[in-house]
Amino acid sequence: MSEADLSPVPIKQVSVQIHGIGGYRNVHTVADLATILMSERWPKKAGSTTFQRALAQCLTALENQKGGDLARKAFVDAARDAGITVMPDDSLHQTQTPARKTNRPSRAPLLSGDRRVG
Numbered sequence: 001m002s003e004a005d006l007s008p009v010p011i012k013q014v015s016v017q018i019h020g021i022g023g024y025r026n027v028h029t030v031a032d033l034a035t036i037l038m039s040e041r042w043p044k045k046a047g048s049t050t051f052q053r054a055l056a057q058c059l060t061a062l063e064n065q066k067g068g069d070l071a072r073k074a075f076v077d078a079a080r081d082a083g084i085t086v087m088p089d090d091s092l093h094q095t096q097t098p099a100r101k102t103n104r105p106s107r108a109p110l111l112s113g114d115r116r117v118g
Helices: 030-038 049-064 068-082 089-096
Strands: 010-017 024-029
Touching (some): 024 030, 030 068, 049 068
């Protein structure tokens, strides 16, 4: 298959914070994902398996002209590993994460006439 035969494999849109705080780039295709992974702005981590998996999934999806969902998921995982915000996935991820438990003892409500000491 030649480059002329390749079409951009569509994905569910993501917005990637790759241009600094508030600098999001809207991405619609696997080719866009691969471009971001290979860009100078991507924080490189030597031997990062999530980065390698994402790049491999993108290249496979482009070659097979399918598998955009797998490439997108691998990209989101790599972005999280690299500290890059990806919307809407990270906003959904935060709302689904259970609240952290603290080791602080809960305070019982005061009854009338009681005083809290300490």
